[in-house]
Amino acid sequence: MADRALIETPATRRGLAGLPVVVWIALIYVGARLITTGFLVLAAQLAGQGTRFGPNATIGDFFLGWDAQWYWYVAVNGYPSVLPVTDAGLVKENQWAFMPVYAYLSQGLGVLLGSWGAAAVAISLVAGFLACWVLFRMLRDRIGDGAALWAVAFFASAPLAAMFQVGYAESLFLLWLLLALWALMRRRYGWLYLLIPLMGFTRPGVLAFALLLGLIGVWRWMHRRTEPLPIREIVHIVALGALAVVVGFAWQVIAGVATGDSGAYLATELAWRRNWLPASDGGFLPFDGFVQGAAFWFGTWGLGPVTGYVVLALAVVAIAVLLLFEPHVKRLGVELRLWSASYLVYLLAVFFPQSSLFRLLLPLSPLWGAAAVPRSTPWRIAVLAACLLGQWWWIYNMYALGNTYWQIP
Template sequence: MADVVLTRLRRLPAPVPIALVYVAARVVTTLFLIAAADLSGPASRFGPDADLGTLVLGWDAQWYWYVAVNGYPTTLPLTATGAVAENQWAFLPVYPYLSAAVGAVIGSWGAGAVVVSLAAGYGACLALHRLLRRRLDPAAAMWAVAFFAAGPLGALFQVGYAEMLFLFLLLVALERVLARRYAWLYVLIPVMGFTRPGILAFALFLGLYGLWRLRRRRVEPLPPREIVHIVALGALATVVGFAWQVIAAVVTGDPGAYLATELAWRRNWLPDAHGGFIPFEGFVTASQFWFRTWGLPSALGPIALVGLVAATAAVLLRERHVRRLGVEVRLWSASYLLYLLAVFFPQSSTFRLLLPLTPLAGAVAAPRSTAWRVAVLVVGVTLQWWWIYNVYALAQTFWQIP
C-alpha cells in the first residue's frame, strides 16, 4: 500500500510529494514536542510550565539568540578556576544573524529561527532527493527523504539550531560535486564554513575526491578546468575552516580563544580537563570515560574504539547498499567521520553531530522490500519520540543534552 501511494505521488513534480511528506513529518514532530512540554516537570530544565515555544528555543537556541543580541565577547569569560568559560565563540554567525533578519520581518528572533530551520529543512529534503536520484530509483530516493524527515532527529527541523541550514548547504554542495558543476561551491563553502563547524571535513573530502578522480582519469577524463576547480575549492575550504579561529584570536587577543571555548564544554564531563586541544585525544579519553561510567574496565575503551572504526570502514568500503550511493557519498562520509574522530568528545550530542551523514539514508532505503521500509520508518518515528522525551521532557542529566 505504501509503495502504491508513493507511486502515485511520483507522478507529481518532485517538490510536491516531498512537501507532503515533509508537512506530515512536521505535524508528528509538533505533536511530540507538545506532549514533551506537557510532560516537563519540576526536575526538567524547562520546568512544569513549559510550552512549545519554550522547547523550540531551548538548549543551544539560547546561545544563538544571545549571539544575535550581544555579538561576540572581546574578552573571554573565565570560570572561578581561571579556565575559559562557555561563550558565544563556539557558535558561528550565519544562523543567528539570518534568523534575526527574518525575525525582524515576522516579529521575533525565535520566530525567525524556526522559519529558517523549517525552510532549510524542506530545502535539505529536496537536495537529498536530487542527490540520491543520481544513484537510486525514484522510490528509494523518496523513502530516504521520508526516513530523513521523520527520523530520530526530526525535532531539529523546527528548533533554533543551525543543523538544517548547514545540512541544506552541504547536500546542495555534494550534489554539485556529483554533477561535476563546481561554480556554486565558491559561494556554498564560505556560507557553510560560517554556519556550523565541519567545513574542514569538506576540505578533506575534496582532497580525496581529487585523488580518486586523478586515479581513474582514463575511465572518466579529468580536464584541466576541473583540476583547477577541485584544487581551488579544497584550498578555499581549508582557509575558511581555520578562519573563525583567526577571527576569534584577533577580536579577543587570545590565539587559542576558539579552541579554548570549545574545550570549555568538555569540562561538563571531565571537570579536571585543563589541557589544550590534541587531535583524536577526545575520542580516546571519552572511550575510557564512558567505559568507566558504565562500570567496565576503562582500558577496554580504546580497544572498542578501534573496533568501531574498523567496522565503520568496512561498511563504507564493502556494504553493497552503501556502495550503490557512489564513491562521492562514501568519501564524504569517511571524511566527516574522520573529522569527528579528530576533534570531537563523544557524548549525548553525538547523535546530532552525525546528521551530516544523512546521504547514507539512501543505503537504508535501497532494499526494495516494502515491509523493510515501513519498519524503518516506524522505528525512526519511535526513536524520534524517545529522543524528544529525553532531551525536552526529562532534560535532567548530562546525557540528555541534544
C-alpha cells in the same frame, strides 16, 4: 524488476501517482513535522520538576531551548572581546562556539516576522524542506525515484528530525552541505565557491569537506583513464580544497584577533568538555577527545577504559568496512561514501563523544539512501517506524527529561 521499471519511467520523473515530485516531498515533510510537533507537545506535558524546562514547559520553550539561546544571544549581544573566565582562570562557555550566519540571518528575518525566535524556527523549517528536495535530487539518479522518496521520508522523520523545527543551525547547515555535495556530484564547481563559506560560517564541519575534496582529487587521479580529469577540474579541486581549509580555520583567526587571544576558539570549545571531564584543562590534541571519551564512558559504566578502547577500534573498523563494501552504500556513489568517511574522521579528530553526538551525525544523512534501496515494503516501513520511535526517545530524553550531562541535545 517491475518496481524498477515503475520508478524510472519518464512519467515518474515528472511525478508519482500523477503528482509532481515536489508535492510528494512537501506532503512527506509536512506529515513528518506534524508528527514531530505532536511528540514535542507530549514531551512538554511530561516535563516535570527538576527538568530544564520545568512542569509548565511549552512547545515554544523547546523551540528556543538549549543552543537556540546561544544563537539568540549572539544575535543580540554579538561576540565578547574579552573571554569570560572561571575563578580558576579557565575560559568559560561563551558565544565564540557558535557561528554567525544562522544567528544574524534569524535576526534579519525577525525584523519582518516580529521576533528572533519566529524567524529562527521559520528558517529551520524552510531549510529542512529544501534539504529534503536536494536530497531527493541527489539520490534519484543513483537509486531511482521511489527509493529516493523513501530516503526523504527517513530523513524527514529521523531520530533527530526535531532539528528541522527548533532554533538550531543544523537544518541550514544541512541545506548548504547537501547543495555542496550535489554540486560536487554534478561537477558544478562554481557553486562551491559560495557554498563552502556559507557552510563554514553556519556551523563547524567544513574541514571535513576539505578532506573530501582531497580524497576526491586522489580518486579522480587514480581513475583518470576511465573518467577523464581535465586540467580545469584539477584547478577547481585544488582551489576549493584550499578555500575549505582557509574557511575552516578562519573563525579561529577571527576569534583570536577580536579577543587578543590566539587560542580563544579552542579554549571556548574545550570549556564544554569540562562538563564531563572537570579536571581537563589541557590543550587540544586531534583524536584525543574520542580516546578520552572511550575511557570516560566505559569507566562510568563499570566496564573499564580498556574495553572502551577496544570498542572504539572495532567501531572504526566496522564503519570502514561498511563504507567500502556494503552493496547498498556502494549504490550511493563515491562522493557520498567519501563524504561519510571524511566527516567521521573529522568527528574522531575534534569531538568528545557525549549526548550531542547524535545531533552531530546529521551530516551523514545521505546514507538514508542506502536504507531505502531494499525494495521490500515491510523493510521500509520498519525503518520508518524505527525512525519515529528513535525520534520520540530522543525528544523525551532531551526535552521532557533533559537536565543531566547525558541529556543535552
